[in-house]
Amino acid sequence: MRVLPSGSNALLIELDDLDQVLAMYTAVREECLSGVIDIVPAARTVLLVIDTAATDLGEVARAVLQLRPRPERRATGQLVEIPVTYDGEDLDEVGSLLGCDADEVVRRHAGETWTVAFCGFAPGFGYLSGASGGWDVPRQSSPRTTVPPGSVALAGEFSGIYPRSSPGGWQLIGHTELDVFDLQRDPPALLRPGTPVHFVEVGRA
Amino acid sequence: MTAAVASLTVLETGPLTTVQDAGRFGQGALGIGRSGACDRAAYRLANRMVGNVDGAAVLEVTFGGLVLRADADVVLVTTGARSAGMPHNAPLTLAAGEQLVLRPPVTGARTYLAVRGGIDVPEVLGSRSTDLLAGLGPDVIAAGDRLPVGRSFGPMPGVDVAAVREPEAGEVVVQVQPGPRREWFTDDSWEMLLNQPYSVTAQSNRVGLRLDGVPLERVNTGELSSEGMVRGALQIPLSGTPVLFLADHPITGGYPVIGYVVDDDVDRCGQLRTGQTLRFTTRRLNH
Numbered sequence: 220m221r222v223l224p225s226g227s228n229a230l231l232i233e234l235d236d237l238d239q240v241l242a243m244y245t246a247v248r249e250e251c252l253s254g255v256i257d258i259v260p261a262a263r264t265v266l267l268v269i270d271t272a273a274t275d276l277g278e279v280a281r282a283v284l285q286l287r288p289r290p291e292r293r294a295t296g297q298l299v300e301i302p303v304t305y306d307g308e309d310l311d312e313v314g315s316l317l318g319c320d321a322d323e324v325v326r327r328h329a330g331e332t333w334t335v336a337f338c339g340f341a342p343g344f345g346y347l348s349g350a351s352g353g354w355d356v357p358r359q360s361s362p363r364t365t366v367p368p369g370s371v372a373l374a375g376e377f378s379g380i381y382p383r384s385s386p387g388g389w390q391l392i393g394h395t396e397l398d399v400f401d402l403q404r405d406p407p408a409l410l411r412p413g414t415p416v417h418f419v420e421v422g423r424a
Numbered sequence: 425m426t427a428a429v430a431s432l433t434v435l436e437t438g439p440l441t442t443v444q445d446a447g448r449f450g451q452g453a454l455g456i457g458r459s460g461a462c463d464r465a466a467y468r469l470a471n472r473m474v475g476n477v478d479g480a481a482v483l484e485v486t487f488g489g490l491v492l493r494a495d496a497d498v499v500l501v502t503t504g505a506r507s508a509g510m511p512h513n514a515p516l517t518l519a520a521g522e523q524l525v526l527r528p529p530v531t532g533a534r535t536y537l538a539v540r541g542g543i544d545v546p547e548v549l550g551s552r553s554t555d556l557l558a559g560l561g562p563d564v565i566a567a568g569d570r571l572p573v574g575r576s577f578g579p580m581p582g583v584d585v586a587a588v589r590e591p592e593a594g595e596v597v598v599q600v601q602p603g604p605r606r607e608w609f610t611d612d613s614w615e616m617l618l619n620q621p622y623s624v625t626a627q628s629n630r631v632g633l634r635l636d637g638v639p640l641e642r643v644n645t646g647e648l649s650s651e652g653m654v655r656g657a658l659q660i661p662l663s664g665t666p667v668l669f670l671a672d673h674p675i676t677g678g679y680p681v682i683g684y685v686v687d688d689d690v691d692r693c694g695q696l697r698t699g700q701t702l703r704f705t706t707r708r709l710n711h
Contacts, residue, residue: 224604225684226601226654229652256449256450257449257453260453261649262650264649265652266651266652271687340675342455402548407549408456
């Protein structure tokens with residue numbers, strides 16, 4: 220683990236893998252480190268934004284080095300089930316990238332236990348990591364200008380659901396009618412770091 | 425939202441006017457950024473000058489062009505980029521039916537207009553800021569909008585004019601510190617960052633300033649996993665020329681951050697216009 224300054228009021232904690240990120244994220248949250256006003260977990264890092272009027276970077280860095288990560292707390296919160304119609308345009312291509320057919324992609328995707336590793340890209344967009352691994356899907360060589368909302372997609376080691384229409388380079392394997400980010404709901408984001416997720420097949424192309 | 429006691433009617437808007445406050449806090453883990461005023465010092469000053477509570481919402485007016493009509497007597501102030509021909513950094517009263525015209529500023533890019541009581545549009549996720557990248561918060565201000573004015577304020581500060589520095593014309597120098605991915609770049613690149621003038625391009629906006637200059641070279645050409653970003657980050661995409669993140673920056677980014685502009689200096693970057701020159705130094709600057 221390395222702790223790097225990121226500007227005048229943030230620290231970047233660098234870790235080896237996603238499990239360590241989730242364990243650190245949970246530890247920082249549960250310890251409520253004083254002066255930390257925002258936490259941004261990502262694939263290999265946890266960014267801490269600090270109120271420098273309340274404390275200084277060195278103080279928080281020392282507290283971080285003394286934290287005990289919580290590896291047993293990888294998944295936290297209620298399981299979210301996401302109904303999916305597997306009709307994505309890239310389903311066959313994903314199959315050939317993973318060395319199997321479309322049926323097998325669907326079977327594995329719906330059979331996998333996913334965990335929200337972190338959020339980003341857009342409000343409510345969760346990067347879901349699969350427990351069994353083996354997901355390594357290159358992005359589209361050139362991103363689509365428009366990906367419809369609700370698209371269920373794969374890229375790298377992650378699966379994700381587009382909360383709203385946007386450009387995107389992920390491989391599309393299906394869609395869901397479930398709104399993953401709804402300002403009328405409290406909280407609006409269905410997926411938060413640590414949330415366990417299952418995809419449930421409700422239809423095919 | 426409290427019952428509005430007054431309102432402002434928007435008759436015309438310039439290139440971009442949005443509602444901004446101190447931003448959304450503590451929601452980065454949900455993919456929700458802070459947003460808020462680009463020039464935080466000017467924003468805070470505006471609220472202080474009219475006795476508003478900290479965090480009250482104001483208008484951020486980019487390159488003037490805003491025309492408003494008061495629907496009741498209101499007290500307001502402009503800070504940041506000065507609009508010619510009217511009091512600036514000084515509270516004024518606009519009587520019911522009177523109009524206010526913000527001309528394009530002589531220097532700087534963003535004028536902050538605070539009204540006593542604050543712009544009282546509904547909060548979205550704890551803030552009235554418009555986040556243009558995330559598509560959150562109030563809509564961009566349009567002609568015909570009627571903006572409610574709140575009734576939450578303290579005493580007037582009893583200051584007629586605030587003597588503060590105005591946004592700079594010409595070359596601007598800001599302080600940088602090495603970023604978390606400084607080691608991804610050659611020492612020559614770091615020196616080049618410090619020794620060349622960068623020009624602010626027209627592709628700049630509330631998300632960030634896109635800077636033009638001699639491209640920097642990387643030592644490490646591997647791919648970086650996306651990591652959390654903060655305002656002030658100098659991210660170096662494959663082109664080799666920096667993007668300086670402002671208020672609506674993405675929460676995470678996949679290009680290495682060579683350095684950070686120190687937080688107070690980012691306010692000054694938020695006032696830069698297309699074609700202005702920006703230089704970076706590691707020296708501490710006295711303003």
